[in-house]
Each structure stands twice: as structure tokens, then as C-alpha cells.
Amino acid sequence: MVLGDPGGIVASDTSLRRFLHGLPGVDEVGARARADTLATRSVKADAKRQALDLAISMIDLTTLEGQDTPGKVRAMCAKARRPGSGAPPVAAVCVYPDLVPVARAVLSSGAVLSSGAVLSGADGEGAGNGQRSGVAGRVRVASVATAFPSGRAAREVKLADVRSAVAAGADEVDMVIDRGAFLSGRYLEVHEEILAVKSCCGDAHLKVILETGELGTLDNVRRASWLAMLAGADFIKTSTGKVAPAATLPVTLVMLEAVRDFLVLGGRRVGVKPAGGIRTAKDAIRYLVLVYETAGESWLDPRYFRIGASSLLNDLLMQREKMETGRYSGPDYMTVD
Amino acid sequence: MRFEYAPAPESRSVVTLRDSYGLFIGGSFVPGSSVFKTISPATEEVLAEVTHGGPEDVDRAVAAARQAYERIWSAMPGRERGKYLFRIARLIAERARELAVLETMDNGKPIRESRDVDIPLAAAHFFYHAGWADKLGYAGFGPSPRPLGVAGQVIPWNFPLLMLAWKIAPALACGNTVVLKPAETTPLTALMFAEICQQADLPPGVVNIVTGDGATGHALVAHPGIDKVAFTGSTAVGKEIARLCATDGKRVTLELGGKAANIVFDDAPVDQAVEGIVNGIFFNQGHVCCAGSRLLVQESVAGDVLAALKRRMATLRLGDPLDKNTDVGAINSRAQLEKIHLLAQAGESEGASRWSAPCQLPDRGFWFPPTVFTEVSQAHRVAREEIFGPVLSVLTFRTPAEAVQKANNTPYGLSAGVWTEKGSLILWMASRLRAGVVWANTFNRFDPSSPFGGYKESGFGREGGRHGLEAYLDVLGGGDV
Numbered sequence: 001m002v003l004g005d006p007g008g009i010v011a012s013d014t015s016l017r018r019f020l021h022g023l024p025g026v027d028e029v030g031a032r033a034r035a036d037t038l039a040t041r042s043v044k045a046d047a048k049r050q051a052l053d054l055a056i057s058m059i060d061l062t063t064l065e066g067q068d069t070p071g072k073v074r075a076m077c078a079k080a081r082r083p084g085s086g087a088p089p090v091a092a093v094c095v096y097p098d099l100v101p102v103a104r105a106v107l108s109s110g111a112v113l114s115s116g117a118v119l120s121g122a123d124g125e126g127a128g129n130g131q132r133s134g135v136a137g138r139v140r141v142a143s144v145a146t147a148f149p150s151g152r153a154a155r156e157v158k159l160a161d162v163r164s165a166v167a168a169g170a171d172e173v174d175m176v177i178d179r180g181a182f183l184s185g186r187y188l189e190v191h192e193e194i195l196a197v198k199s200c201c202g203d204a205h206l207k208v209i210l211e212t213g214e215l216g217t218l219d220n221v222r223r224a225s226w227l228a229m230l231a232g233a234d235f236i237k238t239s240t241g242k243v244a245p246a247a248t249l250p251v252t253l254v255m256l257e258a259v260r261d262f263l264v265l266g267g268r269r270v271g272v273k274p275a276g277g278i279r280t281a282k283d284a285i286r287y288l289v290l291v292y293e294t295a296g297e298s299w300l301d302p303r304y305f306r307i308g309a310s311s312l313l314n315d316l317l318m319q320r321e322k323m324e325t326g327r328y329s330g331p332d333y334m335t336v337d
Numbered sequence: 338m339r340f341e342y343a344p345a346p347e348s349r350s351v352v353t354l355r356d357s358y359g360l361f362i363g364g365s366f367v368p369g370s371s372v373f374k375t376i377s378p379a380t381e382e383v384l385a386e387v388t389h390g391g392p393e394d395v396d397r398a399v400a401a402a403r404q405a406y407e408r409i410w411s412a413m414p415g416r417e418r419g420k421y422l423f424r425i426a427r428l429i430a431e432r433a434r435e436l437a438v439l440e441t442m443d444n445g446k447p448i449r450e451s452r453d454v455d456i457p458l459a460a461a462h463f464f465y466h467a468g469w470a471d472k473l474g475y476a477g478f479g480p481s482p483r484p485l486g487v488a489g490q491v492i493p494w495n496f497p498l499l500m501l502a503w504k505i506a507p508a509l510a511c512g513n514t515v516v517l518k519p520a521e522t523t524p525l526t527a528l529m530f531a532e533i534c535q536q537a538d539l540p541p542g543v544v545n546i547v548t549g550d551g552a553t554g555h556a557l558v559a560h561p562g563i564d565k566v567a568f569t570g571s572t573a574v575g576k577e578i579a580r581l582c583a584t585d586g587k588r589v590t591l592e593l594g595g596k597a598a599n600i601v602f603d604d605a606p607v608d609q610a611v612e613g614i615v616n617g618i619f620f621n622q623g624h625v626c627c628a629g630s631r632l633l634v635q636e637s638v639a640g641d642v643l644a645a646l647k648r649r650m651a652t653l654r655l656g657d658p659l660d661k662n663t664d665v666g667a668i669n670s671r672a673q674l675e676k677i678h679l680l681a682q683a684g685e686s687e688g689a690s691r692w693s694a695p696c697q698l699p700d701r702g703f704w705f706p707p708t709v710f711t712e713v714s715q716a717h718r719v720a721r722e723e724i725f726g727p728v729l730s731v732l733t734f735r736t737p738a739e740a741v742q743k744a745n746n747t748p749y750g751l752s753a754g755v756w757t758e759k760g761s762l763i764l765w766m767a768s769r770l771r772a773g774v775v776w777a778n779t780f781n782r783f784d785p786s787s788p789f790g791g792y793k794e795s796g797f798g799r800e801g802g803r804h805g806l807e808a809y810l811d812v813l814g815g816g817d818v
Contacts, residue, residue, distance in 0.1 A: 030609030
């Protein structure tokens with residue numbers, strides 16, 4: 001119903017506002033209470049073992065610093081492929097556009113590229129072949145773009161940013177929305193920009209960063225989620241990691257409700273990616289619980305849920321080792337990148 | 338992908354149960370004439386043997402309370418009484434885990450609820466009233482309001498320790514002494530509370546706990562030596578108590594049944610409203626006097642809300658109450674389970690349509706799956722009678738006026754919920770709903786500073802807050818005002 005837009009939802013700012021503001025509201029107190037309750041779930045033994053590996057396979061291992069170098073990215077990619085001691089590879093690495101070729105070179109070399117195009121726009125449905133990751137073959141390369149993290153640049157500059165990332169071999173593009181336009185009610189502008197970016201992505205998957213830390217209310221989080229989904233986002237993502245607060249459980253809860261409802265209404269399954277501030281295995285498992293009890297098991301798949309993080313991986317590996325050996329090793333037994 | 342939580346049971350080893358408990362009278366445990374057994378409703382195993390208090394035991398307890406009242410407690414300055422209450426509050430908080438596990442074992446409620454709701458709120462009630470003990474002159478009842486004397490208190494099985502706290506904390510803060518009878522099926526946390534009174538060095542006789550059944554309760558309420566009766570429980574028993582006390586001048590407060598309306602308007606925050614509906618009726622297996630057992634949903638969104646509710650109900654986890662991931666525990670007793678079955682069958686035979694999510698019930702113990710009835714009319718028994726179980730009746734309405742009319746069309750009036758994003762509508766509704774508590778965009782929220790009580794057949798008197806103190810003070814002129 002929504003996807004074909006017969007109702008003319010995206011005809012103007014007014015029609016978009018009418019639709020977005022007609023979505024059921026979010027009661028902040030209630031949403032927080034629900035997230036708090038789910039955070040008390042106790043995941044132990046086999047369930048924990050499974051959750052740790054699942055969380056590892058969902059990580060977008062990220063470095064987004066001005067001081068990033070090719071060497072740093074190569075080291076991170078090596079770890080992304082083989083986190084160590086039998087742990088599954090992570091889902092993707094996430095870097096700035098200029099470092100995409102470096103990441104791509106490491107991750108393509110000697111990797112099994114059995115399914116060629118690697119998860120194209122067809123959603124990869126059924127590409128799992130019984131493999132948990134479902135992300136065929138190799139660790140994917142995600143690139144931030146569109147004048148990340150502020151998004152404050154001319155449209156053409158942002159699109160050029162996207163084109164260069166895709167041309168360099170990015171499998172996924174993480175764009176930021178224009179929060180200024182969103183907050184001042186210029187919804188059509190935000191929608192058009194996402195559409196324009198999407199058209200530059202080719203086969204690359206598009207993740208739309210809402211920067212929820214700047215949106216102010218959970219109502220806005222729900223509206224921005226729908227706006228991004230209407231414009232064709234493959235994923236909606238919480239944060240750049242450059243603004244506090246970054247990902248939180250209540251924000252992710254509202255986004256999971258949005259993708260769940262969007263599937264019911266529009267028939268397309270959109271992914272969710274909380275990013276920033278998720279540093280411990282305990283945190284990561286809380287997010288998996290949130291996915292499991294809100295959107296359902298079908299979202300517990302790296303194709304539909306990612307965690308943007310850097311230091312999280314080591315804690316997951318440490319907890320994994322603790323499950324196997326019954327002991328914690330010291331930080332010197334975990335590699336630094 | 339398949340994902341399932343592994344069992345995560347809370348350890349029972351934190352609780353040390355004795356084989357047998359006496360009555361707590363005059364500061365120590367004393368034997369009585371006969372005993373009965375208390376079981377875990379989740380497994381039907383016997384947890385302990387408890388003494389049945391007969392009329393002579395009630396006599397002894399009232400005498401002990403009278404003596405403590407006259408010699409010690411009523412003469413003690415408020416600031417000293419407050420210290421005892423603070424000490425009890427801290428001990429409840431310190432022993433919270435033990436109390437939570439025991440509550441769950443004896444009552445059948447999920448450990449998540451006893452751990453996160455019952456026990457912290459019980460401690461909060463003692464902390465709150467401890468603060469009042471030396472400030473009663475500022476509560477608005479005159480410069481030095483006097484206590485009433487000995488309070489006879491009878492509490493239900495749905496929130497055993499919390500109801501005890503609601504009764505004992507204000508009574509003690511105001512300078513009264515008490516004889517309390519816990520429910521027959523859930524006496525254990527009250528007996529552990531007796532141990533806490535000993536631990537706190539509370540003067541003997543200030544708190545007396547007499548376990549037993551309805552006959553014990555009757556003996557207590559009818560006893561000529563008590564000055565005040567406080568009862569929480571069924572409306573039928575409440576009426577009997579009101580009749581009994583009408584003739585002998587005892588002060589009475591009653592907190593009885595309910596059939597609350599949870600009203601969802603078409604502009605409600607749907608996801609949170611669904612949580613509120615679930616929390617309203619499935620919290621504590623629906624064994625809640627203020628449970629939102631009637632869902633009134635605006636016709637235009639009824640389909641959407643019901644679909645979301647059913648989806649949510651399918652994620653409720655029913656099973657071992659000690660498992661930290663359990664949402665719905667066991668029904669408290671076989672008798673209660675039979676009553677729920679009876680009313681649910683009446684719902685079906687009267688033409689309402691019954692739905693439960695697929696749900697595996699354990700083999701032993703007393704269980705009832707979370708259930709929703711649709712196509713319910715006001716005339717159906719499931720819409721009029723208190724079921725006191727995890728059974729929701731869904732009715733629809735078209736206008737706010739119709740919602741008010743239907744919500745108030747019940748002999749009860751304990752609580753109500755209103756779900757809308759429109760603030761003016763919340764105020765409009767709240768001023769017209771005949772219910773002691775109206776929750777706006779939430780449900781089943783409790784706080785010791787907020788008075789709680791009913792209209793109509795839901796009882797009279799308020800518990801909690803400044804209003805709750807009135808029930809335990811001589812505000813009718815007996816004091817030196």
C-alpha cells in the first residue's frame with residue numbers, strides 16, 4: 001500500500017507531514033519502561049553461547065577517525081575475517097570512503113566469492129544456504145558517505161561522496177539524513193535526498209543514519225524511520241557515533257517497531273542497525289533480546305540486524321572464551337587494532 | 338533463526354525455611370492448637386507447616402497488642418517509632434532477594450515481579466511511613482493526632498508482603514499496634530517479616546502475626562478488643578465485615594474487588610497501550626484487585642489494537658515462576674483456578690469468543706493461559722464479574738461519553754486507565770470516571786505517596802499517602818485537637 005504511494009504521501013511536505021504525524025505516537029515513559037523490562041532478561045548457558053556468536057556475526061566493525069590509516073584498516077579487516085579461536089567472521093567493516101579500496105583489497109584476497117554478486121539488491125532472501133550469516137562468502141565493506149557525520153554539504157557533494165565509495169567497491173553505504181531539514185519539517189527534502197543517494201548506490205545496500213541523538217523525541221525517531229523506509233532504505237541506523245547519546249535501547253525499540261509495522265504494511269523487510277556506545281557483550285545481548293521480542297526471530301540475521309561497534313568485538317571474544325574455558329583471560333590475550 | 342532462552346532459575350538456596358512455624362505473638366513464635374500446610378502452587382510441593390490460629394490464639398494476640406500499645410508504643414515519641422520503621426525498611430531491602438524468592442515459591446508469581454515490584458515497594462512503604470512518624474502533627478489532622486489503638490488486619494494472597502506493608506507501616510507510624518492475619522495460602526513472607534521484627538528489636542507485641550483461614554480472620558475482626566479493622570480481599574467478605582463492625586463502633590477500611598476499564602482511544606500510543614493492556618491484566622496472573630480486566634477500545638482502532646495485542650500475547654513466557662525470564666506464573670490455588678475456569682466457560686457459553694496464544698502448560702501445579710475474550714457485551718458475566726485471573730474482556734466504544742458510561746457501568750470502582758495522546762481528553766475522562774485511581778497512559782503503577790482505594794463496592798478508605806494516615810488516626814475529635 002505504502003510502497004506504490006497511490007495515496008500521494010510523498011507529494012509534498014504537507015502530505016508527508018500528514019502521514020508521519022498520523023502514525024501512532026510513542027509514549028516515552030512507556031517505551032523506556034518496556035526497554036528496561038526487556039533488559040532484565042537473563043540469557044545463560046547455551047542461549048548465551050549462541051547469542052555471543054550471533055552478535056559477532058552481526059558486527060559492522062568500525063573505524064571512523066581522522067587518524068585512520070591504511071595500516072589500521074588492514075589490521076581491522078584481518079580481524080574482521082578471523083576474530084580468533086573459532087569465532088565467526090563479522091558481517092562487515094565500516095570505514096570512510098577513501099579507505100574503501102584498502103578494505104576491499106584485504107577482504108577480497110583469497111576470500112570465497114562463491115555467489116559472485118554477493119547479496120545484491122534482491123535482499124539475499126534464501127541465500128543463507130543453512131549458513132548462519134547468510135552474508136555470502138566474505139566480510140562486506142561498508143562506507144559512510146554524504147558528508148558524514150554532519151551531512152552539512154551541498155547535495156552534489158554528498159552524491160559525489162556516495163559515487164566514489166561505490167566505485168571503490170563499497171557493498172554498503174551508510175548515509176546521514178539532513179537533521180536540520182527534518183527538524184524544520186522539510187520532510188520532502190529529506191525524502192528526495194535519500195532517493196537520490198539510493199539511485200547512486202547501484203547494487204550497494206543503503207543504510208540511513210537518523211542520528212537519533214539529535215532528533216530529540218521518540219516520536220521523531222518513529223517518523224524519521226518511516227521517512228527513510230518510504231524512500232527505500234535497506235537499513236535504518238541509529239547514530240553516527242559522533243553524537244551523544246548514540247544508540248540506546250528505547251530508540252532501537254522504536255525503530256524495531258517501525259520495521260515490523262512497515263513489513264506488515266508494505267511487504268518489505270528493512271534492517272536495523274544500532275551504532276555507537278555498545279561496548280560490552282551484555283549490552284549486545286540486550287539488543288538481541290530486544291530484536292527477538294519486538295520484531296521477532298526473522299530479524300535475528302545479519303541481513304536484517306547489525307551492530308555498529310569497535311571495542312565490542314573483544315568483549316564478545318573474551319566472554320566466548322570464558323564460556324569455553326571457565327576463565328577470563330587478560331586484555332593482553334585480545335588483539336588491539 | 339531459532340533463538341531460545343536457556344532456563345535461568347533463581348536459586349532457592351537463599352531461603353532457609355523451617356519445617357514448622359508457630360504464631361508470632363508478643364515478640365516470639367508460640368505453638369497453637371492445630372496446623373496446616375502451605376504449598377507451592379507451581380509444583381504442589383509442601384513448603385512448610387503453619388499454625389492455624391483459633392479464637393483463643395486471637396485472644397492472646399490481641400492482649401499482647403493491647404499491652405504493647407498501652408505500655409510502650411502509644412507513649413513512644415514519633416521520632417523513636419520512626420527509627421524502628423526505618424530499621425524494618427532497611428532489613429526488607431537487605432533481605433530482598435530472600436523475600437522475593439520466598440514470595441515466588443509460596444504465591445506462584447514470577448520472580449521478576451516479586452524482585453522488581455513486590456519487595457522494593459514493600460520496603461518503600463516502610464521508608465515512606467517512617468518519615469511520617471514524627472510529622473503527624475503536620476499531616477492536616479490537628480496538631481497532635483492520636484492513634485486508635487489495636488488494629489486487626491486481614492490481607493489477601495495476591496501481594497502477600499506488599500499488602501502486609503500497606504497495612505502495618507501506616508498503623509505503626511501512627512502509633513497503633515497490630516494483629517495481622519495473612520492469607521491461608523501465602524503465610525510465609527509474613528512469618529519471615531515476623532523474624533525481621535525480631536531482628537529490628539521491635540518491642541514485643543507491637544506486631545503480631547496470626548496465621549489461619551477465614552475462621553481465624555472472622556475471630557480477629559469480631560474481637561471486641563480491637564479498635565480498627567483493615568481488610569483487603571473479596572467484596573463478599575468485605576460486606577460481611579462491614580455488617581459485623583457496624584454494630585460495635587470499630588473503625589473500618591475495606592479495599593475490595595474491581596472490574597477496571599482500560600480505555601484505549603484511537604489516537605493512543607499503540608505500542609505502549611498494548612504494553613499497558615498486557616501489564617494491566619496479565620501482571621501477577623491477573624490476581625490484582627485493580628487489574629484492567631475490561632479493555633474498552635475505540636471501534637475505529639479495535640482491529641489494529643487487537644492484532645497487536647495478540648502478537649504481543651504470543652511472546653508472553655509462562656512457566657516456572659522462579660525462572661528470571663518468566664512473565665506469567667502459576668495461579669495461586671486450585672480453588673482460584675476452578676473459579677477462573679468456571680467464568681471462562683461462562684464467557685464461552687454466553688457467546689463471547691475466546692482466544693489464547695499457543696501455550697504449553699506445565700503438568701503439575703495450577704495454570705491458566707493468558708486469555709482474551711472478544712465480542713463481549715456489557716451483559717456477559719466476563720464483563721461484569723471479577724475473574725481475578727489472566728482473562729481479558731474486550732468491548733468497544735465510539736465516543737468519549739460512551740466510554741465513560743460503559744466504564745462506570747459496574748458495581749465496582751477501584752481503578753481505570755485512559756490511553757490517548759490528547760491531554761484535555763485525559764482530564765475530561767478523569768473527572769468523570771468513578772474510580773479511585775485513574776492512570777493516564779500507564780497502568781498498575783503504585784507509589785507509597787499516592788493514595789489507593791475504591792468507589793462503590795470496591796470499598797472505602799484510602800491506603801498510602803497523607804490520606805492513608807487518616808485511617809489510623811483519631812481524627813474525629815477524640816484527640817487533644
